[in-house]
Amino acid sequence: MNEPSRVARAAAAALTVALLATPLAAAAQSRSQPVATADYVVVLVNGEPITLSDVRTRLARLELPAELPAAERAALAQRVLEQLIDERVLLQWARDSGIRVDDSAVDVAEAEVARRNGLSVAQLRERLPDAGLTVATFRDNLRNELLLQRLREREEARVRVSEADIDALLREAQTDPARTVLELAQVFVAVPENASSDTEARARALAEDVARRARSGEDFAALARQHSSAPEAAQGGRLGLRSADRYPTLFWEAVRAARPGDIVGPVRSGAGFHVLQVLTRRPADLPDPVVTQTRVRHILLRASDEASQRDAVARLQALRERIVSGQTPFEAAAREVSQDGTAREGGLLGWVSPGQLVPEFEQAMDALAVGVVSAPVVSRFGVHLIEVLERRQVERSAREQRDAVRAVLRQRKADEALQEVVREQRARAYVEQREPPQ
Structure with a gap:
């Protein structure tokens, strides 16, 4: 067995030299900057490689200033490499534990990335080489992110939070300045x-x-x-x-x-x-007792694969144009075409609080002004048009506040459980440093 932290430090020192020796010392400045030197494996984690390009890609997300001192860049390179090793052992453990992400889930995630960037999936794929990515690498990254998300969801589902746990945290929050x-x-x-x-x-x-x-x-x-x-x-x-x-x-x-x-x-x-x-x-670290509720309605077309998703997006885009132009009332359109149980109520979901809806829907809803109809939004349920009708500030009831505190505690305990998994898996992992090519 290697000592992971020692190996990671040695590898980080080597890869920092590589980063500083090429224009990709500015890897943190632009995701579209081409790779200037050959890629190579920095570390093997149970035989799986972490490459110099993996580190560069992660650094690029940080948008570091070009004038960052070499010592700080070296320390950052080490932290990034440690993080990548931790993620790799978690991914390996998740796969060994039977967690899987199928292609359809990756399709939905890819479509959501495209939507957030105002692109079609085809346009997104055309731009990936500018970011130094192939379609296969991009989809693998999405699959890994979904795998880690499902691992976290599984750990949260296993966590048990007692009423005594909630009482203790609320007491601390009231008495600790x-x-x-x-x-x-x-x-x-x-x-x-x-x-x-x-x-x-x-x-x-x-x-x-x-x-x-x-x-x-x-x-x-x-x-x-x-x-x-x-x-x-x-x-x-x-x-x-x-x-x-x-x-x-x-x-x-x-x-x-x-x-x-x-x-x-x-x-x-x-x-x-x-x-x-x-x-x-x-x-300071608990949910705000006052929340913003949104009165919202939607139109849903279900989509089981990328082809049906493209068709749903096109249909809803055309329907949105008719709604926005005043040709078709939203409520009537929802009753006519929505494939959701709310269709008979004109798509009305009523007043919803944060956390009640799936994240992709909620994020799009929160970004809308009152009275505005969204562009088609892809979620795990299909494709939606969303309209926000009203917003209001309300104080959570005592029960709602306790439920919100329960969710915070569940997340904390899941974090602690995952950190323990990382420590255990790092201790068992074979982490091998690779020297840069001469």
Whole structure:
């Protein structure tokens, strides 16, 4: 057995020399730059090669500046190579575990890449050589990405998250200032150093009056502009969005139990009295309790292969033109042609929250303005036309928030499980360095 990290470091040093010695030291600048030197194998992972072009391609995604110092490029080359080795052992383990990705899934992914770039699949393939890729290599890359995605999905499905796990994370998020995102506004009533008791009493009375008026519904920003002595008074007293541990401890202790919109204080500090309003409060690493919901409708044509997908795209593009021109109402078109259970309701999906729909549909939906009909969108279910009708901000219910926290915990545990797999597989892998050709 080789020591993977030692071998990877040695290989990284060799490939860095190769990268710096050719115009592809700027491999990070342009994906369309031609390969200037012969490709060669940098490392074998259980007999499977990782080549110099693999490393160049991964570096090119990073869009590095041309003037990046050689030492930083060398360190980056090592990190990229380590990442590629990790991915390779994961892919090998996934295949050995029986996970497969068929050609039809790759066809759908290829069509989605083309759509996002405003191209047909044929046009995309014509441009691949400019990026130093063949069609076969591009499709292999897509297949590998789908394989890793399915591996992650399998690990997430195996994870179990208990109600106690959720409770523990919510408690931590409420009590740890480093894990709480907070924005406060303040009205600051200054008390001069060595002030008399009468002066301090007048300042306290003013601060208490401000707090009373704010709690009764007066505009806090207006009160700050009128009464605050702090520099941010002109901005309505807003102190900025930051983690709670970057606020004075006095402020965090005062608002620890407060909710957005609450008025707290007056709070006495060494400089005077502070009346605080909580503008924003949310866990730094948990889902936002307020989400954007979208009221959306769609038309779906199912497609089982690339030919039927091309036909569906063409049909829906023609239908979109009729809808946009006003010749055909969206609702009527959905009832007539949509191959989805929502056809009888004119394609209406109702109000949907983030995460309810498949990613390819949701990403296209989120990019649409209200009232705009999308171009044909390919998903695992077929080809869609999408129209956003309305958007609204809603606060998650307690149950919805717990479900969102459960999803976060499931992802974390899946990440931990995959990292453990990587460590185990790297320890078992035979990683062989190859010297560059002379």
